[in-house]
Amino acid sequence: MDENQNPVYSDKRHGQYRELSYSYNEGGEYNKTVGFHGEADRVILQQAWDLFNDRIEEARQKVLAGKVSPVVYYMEKNLLDPMNLSMMAGISLWRVKWHFRPNVFKRLRESTLAKYAAAFNITIDQLKNIG
Amino acid sequence: MEQTKTIIDYTHRQAGHCESGATSNLFKFNGLDISEPMAFGIGNGLYFSYIPFLKIQFAPMISFRNLPNTVFKRSTDYLGIEATVVKNIKDPAEAMRMLDRNLEKGLPTGCQVGVFQLTFFPPEYRMHYNMHNLVVYGKEGNNYWVSDTVMEHPQQISYDDLLRVRYAKGAFAPQGKMYWINRRIEGNIDLKPAIIKGIQKTVYEMIGIPFPLIGVKGLRWMARDIKKWPKKHGNDKAAFYLGQILRMAEDFGTGGAGFRYIYGAFLKEAGELFSDHTELLEAADMMGKTANKWREFTYMGARNCKNRSKPEEDYGTLSEKLLEIAAEEEKVYKKLKNIRFQ
Numbered sequence: 028m029d030e031n032q033n034p035v036y037s038d039k040r041h042g043q044y045r046e047l048s049y050s051y052n053e054g055g056e057y058n059k060t061v062g063f064h065g066e067a068d069r070v071i072l073q074q075a076w077d078l079f080n081d082r083i084e085e086a087r088q089k090v091l092a093g094k095v096s097p098v099v100y101y102m103e104k105n106l107l108d109p110m111n112l113s114m115m116a117g118i119s120l121w122r123v124k125w126h127f128r129p130n131v132f133k134r135l136r137e138s139t140l141a142k143y144a145a146a147f148n149i150t151i152d153q154l155k156n157i158g
Numbered sequence: 159m160e161q162t163k164t165i166i167d168y169t170h171r172q173a174g175h176c177e178s179g180a181t182s183n184l185f186k187f188n189g190l191d192i193s194e195p196m197a198f199g200i201g202n203g204l205y206f207s208y209i210p211f212l213k214i215q216f217a218p219m220i221s222f223r224n225l226p227n228t229v230f231k232r233s234t235d236y237l238g239i240e241a242t243v244v245k246n247i248k249d250p251a252e253a254m255r256m257l258d259r260n261l262e263k264g265l266p267t268g269c270q271v272g273v274f275q276l277t278f279f280p281p282e283y284r285m286h287y288n289m290h291n292l293v294v295y296g297k298e299g300n301n302y303w304v305s306d307t308v309m310e311h312p313q314q315i316s317y318d319d320l321l322r323v324r325y326a327k328g329a330f331a332p333q334g335k336m337y338w339i340n341r342r343i344e345g346n347i348d349l350k351p352a353i354i355k356g357i358q359k360t361v362y363e364m365i366g367i368p369f370p371l372i373g374v375k376g377l378r379w380m381a382r383d384i385k386k387w388p389k390k391h392g393n394d395k396a397a398f399y400l401g402q403i404l405r406m407a408e409d410f411g412t413g414g415a416g417f418r419y420i421y422g423a424f425l426k427e428a429g430e431l432f433s434d435h436t437e438l439l440e441a442a443d444m445m446g447k448t449a450n451k452w453r454e455f456t457y458m459g460a461r462n463c464k465n466r467s468k469p470e471e472d473y474g475t476l477s478e479k480l481l482e483i484a485a486e487e488e489k490v491y492k493k494l495k496n497i498r499f500q
Contacts, residue, residue, distance in 0.1 A: 075401060
């Protein structure tokens with residue numbers, strides 16, 4: 028597991044760190060090895076990132092087409108669902124969903140935008156313009 | 159202005175699991191040589207729960223390890239080591255001041271953090287996961303020196319970034335939780351009573367709790383559910399849920415197998431400590447073989463995630479494998495339960 032072949036990951040930053048793993052051989056010995064994680068591990072992690080990236084891209088397209096507000100895009104980008112976003116931003120769940128509407132988002136107060144910006148760790152300007 | 163610098167002479171060691179790694183390193187710093195597996199075993203790290211109606215990252219909540227801080231708290235309790243755990247610190251700035259005061263007193267301090275915004279963490283693992291542990295052992299200007307046992311080497315993190323991850327929101331939010339061992343450990347500590355307590359508690363959690371979603375019962379429940387997923391949720395969702403089991407079992411490179419390797423290593427060490435105790439050593443062997451079966455399960459599952467050609471057949475096979483594993487684990491716990499320690 029020592030050579031870092033990174034063919035499974037689509038993101039070049041992935042698979043760059045060596046980990047410590049335990050194993051057991053039939054001779055009855057527990058061993059510790061330090062190395063890059065193997066293909067099976069990469070496959071299952073890439074599966075998660077594929078799903079997240081698909082959702083993020085879909086949300087981005089919808090925002091650009093004016094169908095949903097940038098809140099949706101940033102929610103997906105931060106791997107959140109409405110319930111978790113509600114907890115993070117400190118805004119009730121029904122209001123969060125209400126803010127998915129582009130025309131509602133346009134009329135939001137600075138203070139509300141600030142809550143989202145803080146939750147997403149971005150500026151209000153970035154929130155308004157996903158570019 | 160001169161940069162203030164407080165760095166404790168703390169030895170960072172990479173480990174398989176963040177909490178047992180941190181706990182083991184903290185014990186060693188304070189003069190008690192306890193390996194990661196020993197800390198894990200005494201501290202009841204081993205666990206299983208399956209909560210299908212609770213979704214984390216779009217898939218059912220599955221856990222192969224106990225609640226955060228269990229390993230540290232229980233191992234210090236059972237060993238009779240004086241330690242402090244501070245929870246729910248309302249003011250983040252105060253939590254950071256408390257950390258700074260500890261560092262000045264020469265106390266390396268464990269912190270529970272969320273990994274999503276943990277700057278130095280391997281990016282492929284940065285999903286929402288708040289049960290991570292690291293030890294802070296130094297401060298240099300505005301940056302902290304951190305021992306995160308997932309990493310090969312010590313890391314640096316800024317004040318703002320550390321505060322952010324100590325207060326990550328979501329399920330199992332850390333809320334500034336911090337913990338440390340109060341003072342250097344003097345004298346000889348007898349590990350045996352602690353090992354016995356640890357084993358008995360783990361056995362109870364895996365086969366004693368009368369709740370169907372926990373322990374071996376939970377494993378069986380999940381095994382039965384797996385077969386239904388393709389029909390119930392469609393192939394794509396089923397594959398994603400399966401991936402979730404595997405991601406939780408892997409948990410940042412524990413050698414897969416949901417910590418079963420680490421627990422087996424603990425049983426082996428314990429067996430040797432108890433003068434080559436036959437049953438403990440046998441249990442260690444059984445656990446090792448079970449862990450290998452988990453690894454096979456992971457490989458099978460990953461193949462399934464990759465090419466979802468014949469899902470019903472594959473999920474049926476996976477379900478069978480998981481039931482096999484559940485049966486083998488049950489044998490280990492029953493064996494451990496029946497040991498009469500002198």
